[in-house]
Amino acid sequence: MNLENSRDYYGKVLGGSADLRTDACCTAEAPAPHIRTALAAVHPEVKARYYGCGLVVPEAIEGAHILDLGSGSGQDAYILAQLVGEKGSVTGVDATPEQLAVANDHLEWHRERFGYAKSNVRFVEGDIEKLDQLGLEEASFDVIVSNCVINLVADKAAVFAAAHKLLKPGGELYFSDVYADRRVPAHLLNDPVLHGECLSGALYWGDFDRLAKEAGFADPRLVTDRPLGINDAEAAAKLEGIAFHSATFRLFKLDGLEPQCEDYGQAVRYKGTIAGAERAFDLDEHHHIEAGRMFAVCGNTWKMLAETRLAEHFEFFGDFSRHFGVFPGCGTNSPFAGAADVTVSAESSGCC
Incomplete structure (x- = not known):
């Protein structure tokens, strides 16, 4: 109908x-x-x-x-x-x-x-x-x-x-x-x-x-x-x-994306080479990535940039060899009582 x-x-x-x-x-x-x-x-x-x-x-x-x-x-x-x-x-x-x-x-x-x-x-x-x-x-x-x-x-x-x-x-x-x-x-x-x-x-x-x-x-x-x-x-x-x-x-469509935003200490730097987005690239509402600036990302965001057509427009820093828990600002790092809250500067990192 x-x-x-x-x-x-x-x-x-x-x-x-x-x-x-x-x-x-x-x-x-x-x-x-x-x-x-x-x-x-x-x-x-x-x-x-x-x-x-x-x-x-x-x-x-x-x-x-x-x-x-x-x-x-x-x-x-x-x-x-x-x-x-x-x-x-x-x-x-x-x-x-x-x-x-x-x-x-x-x-x-x-x-x-x-x-x-x-x-x-x-x-x-x-x-x-x-x-x-x-x-x-x-x-x-x-x-x-x-x-x-x-x-x-x-x-x-x-x-x-x-x-x-x-x-x-x-x-x-x-x-x-x-x-x-x-x-x-x-x-x-x-x-x-x-x-x-x-x-x-x-x-x-x-x-x-x-x-x-x-x-x-x-x-x-x-x-x-x-x-x-x-x-x-x-x-x-x-x-x-x-x-x-x-x-x-x-x-x-990517393999290996995780249910939560996991922190591996990774970062990207946007080259400013996408037509129409030379000053900054918006991956989504929470990722406003200015050209030339180091931008901390979670593992999922890393893959969205590194394993797609967008890869040539970024420099990548870090890998998946060391895990730091849930990405700061994207939820609690631990569900257990007494876990310390973690905050992050919006100027230096993106929330995933």
Whole structure:
């Protein structure tokens, strides 16, 4: 039923983003200059049918092969196509024929606008709950993105599991979606407006954390978040008592990530070489890493930087030969009575 609701709402009910009744499926973040430049080169009709809730443009993606889950009219795909360059590629998957028609109608227009000899974008019609049926090669994508779409599907566990299989080792699922501070009552799932507005299908954040880890993404990292306003009185009445947030997470496909942030005395120094982030790199909400400055990290963060496409942009200090317990500032070092509290300067270290 969720898939039928989505196809109808985004294909027939909504004529464009101006028809939305809440701000859940809207992007409030101000894009960085290089993203604004790329957005300016996207066809107006594609932009008019955009319903995303975040910026799904991770850093350091030149030459990357990207899969866009729920690509819609193609705005994110066409932005990413410019940033990966001609040697990279973007594959969009969507289940709404009307949205795919808009995306496909402008393939050649964008190829010419980007100055590419051949298009590096393709769109596939399909259900993101059934990615294994679309002929996509396992371990073939560097990055998977999704923008306010996973909330619309019923079997969210299947999406996370399939994404993990499709990513290369060290690859990343970088996505924005809507989350609730508690489980939304089941009877609201079939409300066409609440579902189409990305609210009734929103995951309780605790369920998301569990599903992500069960799929193999051991340490989900929150990148950005914002509270959502529900300006439609009827929708607000049905959802009274539930708080919603739009949030962007990054999930890395890495072996050996630990349940807690463990301290091995490691540190990194950012070289300032990522385009658009020359002064500082934000791995997540707790890791603002200034260029040229030593930055203490836990073992998990070390792996996220050292065993992914980000490695060339950092210098690494230390190893895993000596363990100092839980990383300072990220929990208690000991559960036992009388254990000393440990504090750390925010200027010298990052909390994992």
